[in-house]
Amino acid sequence: MIAKGTVHKYGDNVDTDVIIPARHLNTQDEKELASHCMEDIDADFIHKVKAGDIMVGEANFGCGSSREHAPIAIKASGISCVIASSFARIFYRNSINIGLAIIECPEAAKEIKDGDIVNVDFDKGIIVNESQNKEYTFPPFPEFIQKIISSNGYLNAIKEGKFND
Amino acid sequence: MGMTMSQKILAAHAGLDNVQPGQLIMANLDMVLGNDITTPVAINEFEKHDFDKVFHKDKISIVLDHFTPNKDIKAATQSKQCRCFAKHQEITNFYDVGQMGVEHSLLPEKGIVTCGDLVIGADSHTCTYGALGAFSTGVGSTDMAAGMATGRAWFKVPSAIKFNITGKLNKDISGKDVILHIISKIGVDGALYRSMEFVGDGIKNLSMDDRFCIANMAIEAGAKNGIFPVDEQTLAYVEGRGQRTPTIFEADADAIYDEVYDIDLSTIEHTVAFPHLPENGKTPSEWGDIAIDQVYIGSCTNGRYSDMEAAATILKGRHIAEGIRCIVIPATQQIYKDCIKNGLVDIFIDAGCIFSTPTCGPCLGGHMGILAEGERCVGTSNRNFVGRMGHPKSEVYLASPQVAAASAIAGKLATPESVKGE
Numbered sequence A: 001m002i003a004k005g006t007v008h009k010y011g012d013n014v015d016t017d018v019i020i021p022a023r024h025l026n027t028q029d030e031k032e033l034a035s036h037c038m039e040d041i042d043a044d045f046i047h048k049v050k051a052g053d054i055m056v057g058e059a060n061f062g063c064g065s066s067r068e069h070a071p072i073a074i075k076a077s078g079i080s081c082v083i084a085s086s087f088a089r090i091f092y093r094n095s096i097n098i099g100l101a102i103i104e105c106p107e108a109a110k111e112i113k114d115g116d117i118v119n120v121d122f123d124k125g126i127i128v129n130e131s132q133n134k135e136y137t138f139p140p141f142p143e144f145i146q147k148i149i150s151s152n153g154y155l156n157a158i159k160e161g162k163f164n165d
Numbered sequence B: 001m002g003m004t005m006s007q008k009i010l011a012a013h014a015g016l017d018n019v020q021p022g023q024l025i026m027a028n029l030d031m032v033l034g035n036d037i038t039t040p041v042a043i044n045e046f047e048k049h050d051f052d053k054v055f056h057k058d059k060i061s062i063v064l065d066h067f068t069p070n071k072d073i074k075a076a077t078q079s080k081q082c083r084c085f086a087k088h089q090e091i092t093n094f095y096d097v098g099q100m101g102v103e104h105s106l107l108p109e110k111g112i113v114t115c116g117d118l119v120i121g122a123d124s125h126t127c128t129y130g131a132l133g134a135f136s137t138g139v140g141s142t143d144m145a146a147g148m149a150t151g152r153a154w155f156k157v158p159s160a161i162k163f164n165i166t167g168k169l170n171k172d173i174s175g176k177d178v179i180l181h182i183i184s185k186i187g188v189d190g191a192l193y194r195s196m197e198f199v200g201d202g203i204k205n206l207s208m209d210d211r212f213c214i215a216n217m218a219i220e221a222g223a224k225n226g227i228f229p230v231d232e233q234t235l236a237y238v239e240g241r242g243q244r245t246p247t248i249f250e251a252d253a254d255a256i257y258d259e260v261y262d263i264d265l266s267t268i269e270h271t272v273a274f275p276h277l278p279e280n281g282k283t284p285s286e287w288g289d290i291a292i293d294q295v296y297i298g299s300c301t302n303g304r305y306s307d308m309e310a311a312a313t314i315l316k317g318r319h320i321a322e323g324i325r326c327i328v329i330p331a332t333q334q335i336y337k338d339c340i341k342n343g344l345v346d347i348f349i350d351a352g353c354i355f356s357t358p359t360c361g362p363c364l365g366g367h368m369g370i371l372a373e374g375e376r377c378v379g380t381s382n383r384n385f386v387g388r389m390g391h392p393k394s395e396v397y398l399a400s401p402q403v404a405a406a407s408a409i410a411g412k413l414a415t416p417e418s419v420k421g422e
């Protein structure tokens, strides 16, 4: 699996309230959630994001509540993968579960800048920053996380019999 | 390489001899929990993916505790969805109004969780059962749906921080002061991804209720779980309650910990977390004059019988200050009954408090005690985020039941010592 796109860069402690403010939690409609994604820190985000783009944050990305609406909103906005130095625990697993690719790579998260063009090879575990001509490695996802992401979510993967062993 | 207690429980449930921090595993669950807010989302996912049967009707718990007795039509609709699902799936551990209590007090009380269990719950305070020597952690609704369908969940094996507990608590100091002290020391992300493992000589001096309270707030330090070793007190607690046999796990002598902290219980003072983070713990000399409007004694952190008793001891024969509302909510029906039987309810009502049926209610700003703009509450709950109990400009001070009761009498943040003999 390969992802390639323009980077939308944020800092430390991007919390779930910033990703999708609580006032919009009265819906489970993905498109509607996406239309409010990041609006409190980056009102432009939803207008400039293109399908396949990559979001990069620094420490403790996704901290706060356990709402699944947060990764759902990011994914539905078109983002193909999130790279950060570290993730809050429940956000991390919720992202994997709904099929949003998520990579912990402190060096890449620090050096990648807003607007860079980045290419991620999930099978090889390589992030290439084409704009800065830099390469980073991350341990490839274990097989079963790859199964979840390629099935577009945990429940789909279960349904497809990928965890029958 | 030796394993921590948490790692050992995970390895055993994954059918592995050994696990390493960072490893991703698939493990068998002993219990899957949800409440009236998170279960409906999980049911939608369960049904959307055409699962028709839950994996085990006795290994799922659904507790309607957050907005119950239903506070409005939307809440009633959510409860109804849970009720229909539970009936259709013949779920044994379904707790509706009349039997329910705050989930994290109810499950241990009923023996639904026991030592050595692996538990997930679509509620972040599921970490409470670590007090029993279980590995239990909060997850999202998709995990709950998958857990109900397959009886399994995936985990990233955590590393651990060790807290070496020694000494004995002073009078009127409780588990709440201990955990608020620890969180103010390590911060709200101090244990991110990791287990908090409590060990040492001083553990025997902590009651089970103290341990539940401490494990409950592990999530407030970002931890995946908090866990206590199983000792005689734990076994005495689970005896006669358990639906299953307890299993004792112990950390290996050569287990590796990221960090070690020494906590001497005899040095812990009354600790109150000021707005708006649980890490803002302050001891009495730093409190200053904090006038308050409301006191809330209850929640999955401090709604157990010993909490009720501690508050009643301070309130007995006294009256709360004029202009203060004091809301006392026992966490379960059993605690409610014990409070009636032992005369605690009379003490509360004579002191000018209200005493209500079990519910999460005010803890999450749901109902039964919402704060207006500019109001201040001393609460025995676990979160004091902006707007947690009502208006975004209200304030919550997290405290022990002893400090909460004393504050109700004084009309301001106060220690039990300061109101004695008044």
Ligand code: SF4
Residues within 6 Å of the ligand: B065, B066, B102, B103, B104, B123, B125, B299, B300, B301, B360, B363, B364, B381, B382
């Ligand atoms: S009492 Fe509060 S923290 Fe505990 S489960 Fe209920 S809402 Fe959550």
